[in-house]
Amino acid sequence: xxxxxxxxxxxxxxxxxxxxxxxxxxxxxxxxxxxxxxxxxxxxxxxxxxxxxxxxxxxxxxxxxxxxxxxxxxxxxxxxxxxxxxxxxxxxxxxxxxxxxxxxxxxxxxxxxxxxxxxxxxxxxxxxxxxxxxxxxxxxxxxxxxxxxxxxxxxxxxxxxxxxxxxxxxxxxxxxxxxxxxxxxxxxxxxxxxxxxxxxxxxxxxxxxxxxxxxxxxxxxxxxxxxxxxxxxxxxxxxxxxxxxxxx
Amino acid sequence: xxxxxxxxxxxxxxxxxxxxxxxxxxxxxxxxxxxxxxxxxxxxxxxxxxxxxxxxxxxxxxxxxxxxxxxxxxxxxxxxxxxxxxxxxxxxxxxxxxxxxxxxxxxxxxxxxxxxxxxxxxxxxxxxxxxxxxxxxxxxxxxxxxxxxxxxxxxxxxxxxxxxxxxxxxxxxxxxxxxxxxxxxxxxxxxxxxxxxxxxxxxxxxxxxxxxxxxxxxxxxxxxxxxxxxxxxxxxxxxxxxxxxxxxxxxxxxxxxxxxxxxxxxxxxxxxxxxxxxxxxxxxxxxxxxxxxxxxxxxxxxxxxxxxxxxxxxxxxxxxxxxxxx
Numbered sequence: 001x002x003x004x005x006x007x008x009x010x011x012x013x014x015x016x017x018x019x020x021x022x023x024x025x026x027x028x029x030x031x032x033x034x035x036x037x038x039x040x041x042x043x044x045x046x047x048x049x050x051x052x053x054x055x056x057x058x059x060x061x062x063x064x065x066x067x068x069x070x071x072x073x074x075x076x077x078x079x080x081x082x083x084x085x086x087x088x089x090x091x092x093x094x095x096x097x098x099x100x101x102x103x104x105x106x107x108x109x110x111x112x113x114x115x116x117x118x119x120x121x122x123x124x125x126x127x128x129x130x131x132x133x134x135x136x137x138x139x140x141x142x143x144x145x146x147x148x149x150x151x152x153x154x155x156x157x158x159x160x161x162x163x164x165x166x167x168x169x170x171x172x173x174x175x176x177x178x179x180x181x182x183x184x185x186x187x188x189x190x191x192x193x194x195x196x197x198x199x200x201x202x203x204x205x206x207x208x209x210x211x212x213x214x215x216x217x218x219x220x221x222x223x224x225x226x227x228x229x230x231x232x233x234x235x236x237x238x239x240x241x242x243x244x245x246x247x248x
Numbered sequence: 249x250x251x252x253x254x255x256x257x258x259x260x261x262x263x264x265x266x267x268x269x270x271x272x273x274x275x276x277x278x279x280x281x282x283x284x285x286x287x288x289x290x291x292x293x294x295x296x297x298x299x300x301x302x303x304x305x306x307x308x309x310x311x312x313x314x315x316x317x318x319x320x321x322x323x324x325x326x327x328x329x330x331x332x333x334x335x336x337x338x339x340x341x342x343x344x345x346x347x348x349x350x351x352x353x354x355x356x357x358x359x360x361x362x363x364x365x366x367x368x369x370x371x372x373x374x375x376x377x378x379x380x381x382x383x384x385x386x387x388x389x390x391x392x393x394x395x396x397x398x399x400x401x402x403x404x405x406x407x408x409x410x411x412x413x414x415x416x417x418x419x420x421x422x423x424x425x426x427x428x429x430x431x432x433x434x435x436x437x438x439x440x441x442x443x444x445x446x447x448x449x450x451x452x453x454x455x456x457x458x459x460x461x462x463x464x465x466x467x468x469x470x471x472x473x474x475x476x477x478x479x480x481x482x483x484x485x486x487x488x489x490x491x492x493x494x495x496x497x498x499x500x501x502x503x504x505x506x507x508x509x510x511x512x513x514x515x516x517x518x519x520x521x522x523x524x525x526x527x528x529x530x531x532x533x534x535x536x537x538x539x540x541x542x543x544x545x546x547x548x549x550x551x552x553x554x555x556x557x558x559x560x561x562x563x564x565x566x567x568x569x570x571x572x573x574x
Contacts, residue, residue: 077461078463081463087461089461093455093457093458093461093462094455094458095450095451095454095455095458095459095521096454096455096521097450097454097517097521097522098447098450098451098454102447102451106447106451106458106459106462106463106464107448107459107462107463107464108462108463109444109447111444115442116443116444117438117442117443118441118442118443118444118447
């Protein structure tokens with residue numbers, strides 16, 4: 001938990017009010033390179049509000065967001081993306097009828113020549129290299145996305161986020177729609193991201209998963225940050241207690 | 249690791265035959281229809297003059313089909329193209345008549361098409377109405393304007409340059425109308441397959457929210473496909489008025505069904521996300537060949553309409569079968 005000057009993500013005193021309602025109350029968090037931090041909390045605790053703030057969909061009422069040491073204000077999701085925050089959604093923001101490589105580059109296609117035509121070959125090559133690096137096992141970068149399994153597709157969504165993120169990869173319940181085996185595959189991919197030095201903030205309902213992959217866990221209850229613990233120094237009972245507020 | 253590999257390979261092969269079969273409907277249909285008319289109407293159908301006619305009559309359909317491929321690939325529909333043909337042809341002919349400049353005439357026609365497309369686009373994109381309703385309304389509106397504009401009168405097109413360029417001319421032994429068709433189809437295929445715009449069109453048609461969060465400017469894409477559709481309708485209008493040497497409010501009035509049939513049979517998904525320019529071109533030739541063969545077979549206009557309706561219904565059902573699962 002050493003403080004580096006240029007953390008990929010640093011939130012300080014982030015609050016969000018909707019009219020008179022406080023959705024998030026002074027939230028602080030820092031995510032280091034190569035670190036996976038899990039964000040947990042009950043329904044309505046403010047997790048999705050926080051995700052929307054970090055991904056640029058909401059603007060915080062107070063507090064500051066720093067990406068790689070630079071203080072940022074996101075006007076919208078595109079702005080957050082441009083500043084290096086990539087989001088993996090649980091409902092797979094992918095296009096089934098296009099090849100894998102077009103999904104990876106959707107909205108940021110590579111082009112070549114004076115005519116600026118799509119450089120399909122180069123996109124396919126970079127995609128193949130990336131999925132090989134991350135060990136996302138798919139038949140080919142040129143395969144149709146719709147022909148892949150749910151786990152493979154989420155793998156592609158994560159690969160896409162990794163490829164473009166320069167600050168933080170934000171994952172909103174990335175395995176909520178997947179089966180056991182596919183979840184295991186996706187967790188492997190997430191751990192690969194960590195090895196590559198990515199900073200990952202993952203929202204998860206699955207505490208087993210949190211303890212399997214996260215380095216630290218931070219708990220929200222009714223908009224208030226109850227605490228942050230290294231996963232090695234806590235256990236499920238303590239975290240459940242923090243989520244529900246029932247025991248110490 | 250090996251189990252993953254077999255799994256994916258099974259997944260791929262399971263889907264492949266269905267995809268191939270649907271995509272090839274138009275080619276199989278084309279060959280079968282050709283053989284059918286070649287055998288039953290051999291003395292007329294296979295003559296070079298008649299085959300050239302088939303191609304020339306397919307030309308306006310094929311050009312409108314290019315615009316329609318973009319619209320359908322985005323998951324929208326444009327029912328106003330037939331009426332746009334009428335208004336654009338009258339606009340071109342009137343400007344041509346008053347200026348005597350073929351270029352201004354053509355530009356006026358294209359501007360009319362772009363304007364109709366832009367109006368459609370604004371209502372679909374910013375007022376957020378379904379394109380079916382918007383273009384159904386604009387179809388009526390545009391037809392009304394076309395009828396009102398010259399009080400149902402035809403406008404003759406006598407400019408030699410205009411007639412040569414858009415209708416009767418010959419370049420290297422090939423009618424100019426066919427050159428236009430080839431050029432527009434190639435430009436369309438280039439836009440769809442090789443440019444960012446085409447990739448975004450297909451993405452919006454397949455999964456609009458995914459396209460939006462990926463940074464695709466969805467509204468701008470939608471706006472442009474309607475403008476393109478209006479402009480290809482206007483291009484068809486120029487070819488009609490050049491070939492027939494006149495503009496009239498009835499031009500294009502029966503083309504909507506032909507264009508949609510050509511595009512859908514050609515493998516473009518009515519639900520968006522998938523489009524084929526070559527398929528649409530072959531589809532246009534197929535529709536034109538059916539129209540031609542039915543005339544040769546001696547059917548009267550009412551009978552032609554009945555048979556054509558049935559054939560189109562069958563062809564479209566075949567090419568759409570199983571699409572939901574895909």
